[in-house]
Amino acid sequence: MGAFRWTSNRWLFCTWLAVASVVGLGSGVEAQAPYPAKPITLLVPFGAGGTTDLAARALAQVIPQYVGQPIIVVNKPGSSGAVAWQVMIESPTDGYTLMMAAIGTHGTLPAVNPNLPFKHNQFTTLGRTQVNPTVLVVRPDSPWKSLKDLLEAARKGPIKASVPGLGTMPHLALEILVKTTGLPKGSLTMIPYKSDAETVTALMGGHVDVNYNNLISAISQIRAGQVRALAAVSPVPGKRLSDLPDVPTFTELGIPQMNVVGWRGVLAPPGVPADVVDKWETAVRKMTEDRGWRETIQKLGDEPAFLGARAFGEFVEGEYQRYRAVATEVGIVVGR
Amino acid sequence: MKTWDRLSGAVLLLVAVAWGYESSRLPLGQPSLPGPGFQPSWAAGVLGLLALALILEATLRRSESAEAQRPRWAGEGKALAMMGCLIAYALALNAAGYLLATGGVLAAFLLLERQRWPVVVGVALVSALASYWLFAVWLQVPLPRGLLGW
Amino acid sequence: MGALEGLWLGLTVALSPVNLAYCFLGVVLGTAVGVLPGLGPAAAIALLLPATYAMPPTAAIIMLAGIYYGAMYGGSTTSILMNVPGEAASVVTCIDGYQMARQGRAGAALGMSAFASFIAGTFGVLGLMLIGPPLARFALRFGPPEYFALTVVGLTLVSYLGGTSMLKGLSMAALGLLVGSVGIDPISGYQRFTYGLLTLSEGISFVPVAMGLFGVGEVLASAGEPAKREILKTRLSGLLPTRDDWARAGGPLARGSLLGFLIGTLPGGGAIIASFASYAVEKRVSRHPEKFGTGAIEGVAGPEAANNSAATGAFVPLFTLGLPSNAATAMIFAALLLHGLRPGPLLFTESPALIWGVIASMYIGNVMLLVLNLPLIGLFVQMLRVPYPILAPLIILFCLVGAYSVNNSLVDVWILIGFGILGYFIRRLHFDAAPLILALILGPIMENSLRQSLMASRGDFSVFFARPISAALLVLACVLVLLPALRWAVALWARQVAGGIRPVVP
Numbered sequence: 001m002g003a004f005r006w007t008s009n010r011w012l013f014c015t016w017l018a019v020a021s022v023v024g025l026g027s028g029v030e031a032q033a034p035y036p037a038k039p040i041t042l043l044v045p046f047g048a049g050g051t052t053d054l055a056a057r058a059l060a061q062v063i064p065q066y067v068g069q070p071i072i073v074v075n076k077p078g079s080s081g082a083v084a085w086q087v088m089i090e091s092p093t094d095g096y097t098l099m100m101a102a103i104g105t106h107g108t109l110p111a112v113n114p115n116l117p118f119k120h121n122q123f124t125t126l127g128r129t130q131v132n133p134t135v136l137v138v139r140p141d142s143p144w145k146s147l148k149d150l151l152e153a154a155r156k157g158p159i160k161a162s163v164p165g166l167g168t169m170p171h172l173a174l175e176i177l178v179k180t181t182g183l184p185k186g187s188l189t190m191i192p193y194k195s196d197a198e199t200v201t202a203l204m205g206g207h208v209d210v211n212y213n214n215l216i217s218a219i220s221q222i223r224a225g226q227v228r229a230l231a232a233v234s235p236v237p238g239k240r241l242s243d244l245p246d247v248p249t250f251t252e253l254g255i256p257q258m259n260v261v262g263w264r265g266v267l268a269p270p271g272v273p274a275d276v277v278d279k280w281e282t283a284v285r286k287m288t289e290d291r292g293w294r295e296t297i298q299k300l301g302d303e304p305a306f307l308g309a310r311a312f313g314e315f316v317e318g319e320y321q322r323y324r325a326v327a328t329e330v331g332i333v334v335g336r
Numbered sequence: 337m338k339t340w341d342r343l344s345g346a347v348l349l350l351v352a353v354a355w356g357y358e359s360s361r362l363p364l365g366q367p368s369l370p371g372p373g374f375q376p377s378w379a380a381g382v383l384g385l386l387a388l389a390l391i392l393e394a395t396l397r398r399s400e401s402a403e404a405q406r407p408r409w410a411g412e413g414k415a416l417a418m419m420g421c422l423i424a425y426a427l428a429l430n431a432a433g434y435l436l437a438t439g440g441v442l443a444a445f446l447l448l449e450r451q452r453w454p455v456v457v458g459v460a461l462v463s464a465l466a467s468y469w470l471f472a473v474w475l476q477v478p479l480p481r482g483l484l485g486w
Numbered sequence: 487m488g489a490l491e492g493l494w495l496g497l498t499v500a501l502s503p504v505n506l507a508y509c510f511l512g513v514v515l516g517t518a519v520g521v522l523p524g525l526g527p528a529a530a531i532a533l534l535l536p537a538t539y540a541m542p543p544t545a546a547i548i549m550l551a552g553i554y555y556g557a558m559y560g561g562s563t564t565s566i567l568m569n570v571p572g573e574a575a576s577v578v579t580c581i582d583g584y585q586m587a588r589q590g591r592a593g594a595a596l597g598m599s600a601f602a603s604f605i606a607g608t609f610g611v612l613g614l615m616l617i618g619p620p621l622a623r624f625a626l627r628f629g630p631p632e633y634f635a636l637t638v639v640g641l642t643l644v645s646y647l648g649g650t651s652m653l654k655g656l657s658m659a660a661l662g663l664l665v666g667s668v669g670i671d672p673i674s675g676y677q678r679f680t681y682g683l684l685t686l687s688e689g690i691s692f693v694p695v696a697m698g699l700f701g702v703g704e705v706l707a708s709a710g711e712p713a714k715r716e717i718l719k720t721r722l723s724g725l726l727p728t729r730d731d732w733a734r735a736g737g738p739l740a741r742g743s744l745l746g747f748l749i750g751t752l753p754g755g756g757a758i759i760a761s762f763a764s765y766a767v768e769k770r771v772s773r774h775p776e777k778f779g780t781g782a783i784e785g786v787a788g789p790e791a792a793n794n795s796a797a798t799g800a801f802v803p804l805f806t807l808g809l810p811s812n813a814a815t816a817m818i819f820a821a822l823l824l825h826g827l828r829p830g831p832l833l834f835t836e837s838p839a840l841i842w843g844v845i846a847s848m849y850i851g852n853v854m855l856l857v858l859n860l861p862l863i864g865l866f867v868q869m870l871r872v873p874y875p876i877l878a879p880l881i882i883l884f885c886l887v888g889a890y891s892v893n894n895s896l897v898d899v900w901i902l903i904g905f906g907i908l909g910y911f912i913r914r915l916h917f918d919a920a921p922l923i924l925a926l927i928l929g930p931i932m933e934n935s936l937r938q939s940l941m942a943s944r945g946d947f948s949v950f951f952a953r954p955i956s957a958a959l960l961v962l963a964c965v966l967v968l969l970p971a972l973r974w975a976v977a978l979w980a981r982q983v984a985g986g987i988r989p990v991v992p
Contacts, residue, residue, distance in 0.1 A: 041478075047528075047529070047813070047893070048528065048529045048532030048533065049528050049529070049531065049532040049535075049813060049816060049817040049820060051820075053532060054535075054820055054824075057532075057535065057536055061536055061539075072476070072478075073476075074478045074894065075893075075894060076893075076894060076895075077688075077893050077894075078684060078685045078687070078688055078893060078895065079670075079684045079685065079687040079688055080687075080688075082684050082687070083684050083685055083895070086684055112675070115677075117684070158944075160941075160942050165672060166672060166673065166674075166675045167675065189941060189942070189944075191630075191938050191941050191942055192672055192673055192934075192938070193938075194672070195816075197753075197809050197810050197811070197816065197819075198753065200809060201626065201753045201803075201807075201809050201811075202629065204626055204807065204809075205626035205627060205628065205629050206626075206627075206629075207629035207630060207942065208942070216823065219828060220808040220828040220829055220830025220831070220832060220833075221807070221808060221830060221831075223828065223830070223832055224808075224830055224831040224832050226807070226831065296539075296824065299823050299824050299825075299826055300820070300823050300824065301823070332675070333675050334670060334675035335670055335675060335676075335677050335687065336675060336676055336677065337916070340915055341915070344911075344915050344917070348657055348661070351661070351664075352660075355664050355679075358679060359678075362676055362678060363674070363676075365674075366945070367945070368940060368944070368945020368946075369937060369940050369941060369945055370933075370936065370937055370940070371674055371676075372671035372673070372674040372676040372678060374933075375663065375667055375929065375932075375933040376663075376664060376667040376678065376679075379660050379663035379664050379667065379929070380660075380664060382656075382660045382663075383657055383660035383661060383664065386653055386656050386657035386660055387657060389653055390653050390654065390657060393653060411709040414709035415706045415707070415709040415910060418705070418706055418709060419706065419903075419906075419907050419910070422702070422882070422903045422906065423903060425886070425899075425903075426896065426899050426900050426903055429896060429899065430896060434887075438883060438886065438887070441879075441882070441883075441886070442879045442880075442882075442883055445878065445879035445882060446875070446876070446879050448709075449875030449876070449878065449879070450875070451875060451876065455876070459876055459879070459880075460879075463879075463880055463883055464883075467883055467887050470522075471887050471891055475522075475525060475533065475891070476533065477525075477887075477890070477891040477894060478894050479887075479890065479891075480896070
């Protein structure tokens with residue numbers, strides 16, 4: 001019995017020693033070695049396989065050579081990105097938990113959902129990585145040959161638009177279109193579907209009249225003549241989309257307010273140290289100049305569009321303000 | 337079974353009433369466009385009616401075969417203990433970490449099945465570790481690490 | 487290019503050693519993904535996508551497609567052996583598959599599901615090849631009113647899913663509708679029954695509910711059932727379906743394949759709904775509906791055929807229109823993009839070798855899956871030799887880790903446990919879980935499509951009857967509801983005539 005107790009005590013002691021030394025060593029390493037000293041977790045606010053997830057995985061493949069540590073992509077889907085956001089702001093501010101942000105999670109979601117348990121500016125921006133062009137499409141047999149035709153038709157009576165969910169970027173963008181062109185309120189009936197693909201499907205099936213979408217979700221249908229583009233948003237000012245040289249941009253058509261693009265970037269919890277911000281700002285900039293990365297994301301329909309930590313922060317604020325304004329005016333509320 | 341059917345009817349009725357009450361805070365909308373409260377309200381209503389019918393049917397049911405009279409109760413104590421283990425598992429998972437919590441719940445289940453100690457420890461340890469390796473290491477599922485870090 | 491010409495081209499591509507190897511790798515991984523709980527084919531493809539960057543595009547797509555349809559083979563394995571659906575589309579297989587295993591016929595159930603998957607998978611590829619484009623154009627006509635009508639038909643099938651008591655089955659369906667309404671309402675944006683829990687705002691996920699009701703519920707209910715252990719151990723022989731099984735499964739296989747393929751091609755259709763529909767149809771047309779739920783091979787053959795041909799059917803809108811209709815095909819869409827291809831109708835003319843190569847590889851992959859799965863049956867059945875007191879905790883482990891890994895969320899573990907406890911009472915008190923699950927799937931689709939239809943028609947209800955497909959479906963639903971009543975009336979009349987009592991003519 002005595003021997004038994006001794007053994008168990010010894011085991012306890014050894015375990016304690018092991019735990020203590022691991023914990024002690026671990027914290028020692030973190031305190032001394034320059035950031036980053038261990039792999040970095042990148043939260044993805046959506047499930048595996050979405051466009052933001054793919055963007056995060058493209059980043060995780062390339063950026064380790066500029067950051068110096070591997071990136072672990074972790075999907076935390078739920079509540080249009082709010083779940084991951086919550087996880088991020090509750091994480092330690094040591095720069096080892098970051099988040100792949102997108103227009104949906106940090107631009108439109110806080111603009112339409114006033115009941116989020118955090119504020120739209122409650123994070124640290126590290127760098128914008130990419131934007132994606134958008135396009136307004138109708139059916140090929142539609143009588144509307146130009147944006148002007150469509151707007152005139154909408155003035156006479158409501159026309160139906162498919163949007164990938166209440167308060168999403170296409171929804172708010174179309175409301176901006178209604179507002180800036182002086183159309184009467186409600187002249188576009190917004191019918192919420194579940195995904196970008198579903199909204200194109202609805203247009204092709206004739207269940208709606210018009211669709212505003214990310215270019216990549218409609219490009220093959222445009223090229224096959226199954227839908228027709230009336231206007232597009234180009235990430236490069238003054239230049240048409242290389243994929244659609246015949247389609248005018250909204251700016252050309254005199255509606256620069258519709259210069260709405262999707263975007264993604266990397267965020268950190270509020271209050272991360274300055275060296276983390278510097279490290280990541282540089283790494284993101286170098287990555288956006290990396291040829292391999294550029295090719296990968298261009299295949300997915302995005303365009304490299306670097307913004308530094310501060311500029312990205314101002315950009316996100318501007319996006320929030322723009323969408324907040326239109327959501328308030330039209331009365332779009334999610335999560336009340 | 338009569339009593340049990342009436343009891344389950346009553347529970348379902350309670351669920352229907354509670355859910356219907358909660359739904360009443362949501363706008364019903366108009367016939368031309370049902371609101372967020374429409375579907376839960378009618379579903380709760382239908383559930384309530386069905387629950388009432390169930391109670392009524394059980395009360396009016398004349399005779400039952402001896403087999404059908406009893407519900408299949410057996411091992412309630414063990415089942416309740418298992419439920420307790422599962423709830424404890426969910427409560428402890430984040431703090432204890434996947435390995436510890438899972439090993440613990442497996443051991444508890446094996447003990448409830450009256451397995452011998454070596455079997456309990458062996459099966460719990462091996463399967464917790466194997467599943468951790470498969471899901472966390474191989475499939476990169478971020479299983480909870482717990483306060484101890486594993 | 488004609489279908490035969492295309493197939494010939496495809497075979498020359500798919501039969502190259504490299505592509506054969508990747509096809510094999512894909513279907514092996516798919517089977518494993520199917521067996522693993524929680525991890526679906528979409529997540530598996532996402533995980534493997536970066537690894538395919540360096541591969542030739544054709545090989546990559548062949549492999550990823552193999553993971554998707556291979557998962558449909560593997561998903562039924564755990565349904566039959568443990569009553570835990572390994573894949574969302576294998577939920578229905580639990581009902582009769584697990585009962586067959588309890589009667590010592592696990593081998594026959596597994597064998598039938600492998601053959602059913604093979605037959606339906608091959609049928610699906612044939613359909614994709616021969617009538618893909620016209621079918622895809624037809625499927626586009628399914629808009630919100632048609633989906634609404636389809637879900638109404640689906641809900642009328644609930645009465646065929648339940649066990650002995652119609653009242654109990656229907657009340658479970660009503661409960662399923664309520665559970666399905668949890669989360670942010672996608673049309674109005676209102677929070678419903680989430681009580682501030684962020685994770686609930688996208689609704690209660692279906693996978694932990696199904697794993698709880700079937701897997702955990704069964705383990706809890708088996709506590710203190712000593713008889714069961716003996717049953718599970720007996721008769722491991724008979725690893726393949728008998729001649730009698732085949733005779734009974736013929737009709738279900740044919741109907742399941744066709745039904746599954748048609749539902750699978752709908753954007754927003756899917757393998758889960760297809761398998762439920764097939765089960766309900768088989769029970770409806772069977773001369774012995776009372777045998778369903780007690781280990782009827784028809785209840786395994788039909789749904790297993792349906793989920794496989796539905797999985798293949800989902801390639802129809804993807805390949806012919808460039809429209810992914812579920813998470814897994816969206817992943818394959820992304821894979822095509824990453825390999826520099828633009829999925830859509832032009833793919834057939836721009837990259838015929840790739841697209842036909844992938845289609846041809848599906849024939850080969852289905853053969854591989856059959857050859858792979860049949861020997862595995864013996865191995866899987868051996869698993870039942872593990873004494874139940876040890877198997878039960880392992881089933882629980884399987885469910886817990888599976889539920890967690892769906893969304894990497896503890897809330898799903900809570901949902902699993904909650905519905906596990908509900909599943910226990912459902913078993914004890916002779917209720918049925920299947921109607922709840924079907925209503926949970928159909929409820930949100932029904933609610934949204936009803937409101938989308940009315941938004942588009944500006945509140946005009948005639949839209950449901952003015953459109954031919956939706957009108958036909960609604961008439962079908964009425965017939966399905968009224969049929970039992972009509973039958974009852976006819977039987978009553980017949981009994982009166984037979985009994986020599988003349989109907990009183992006023």
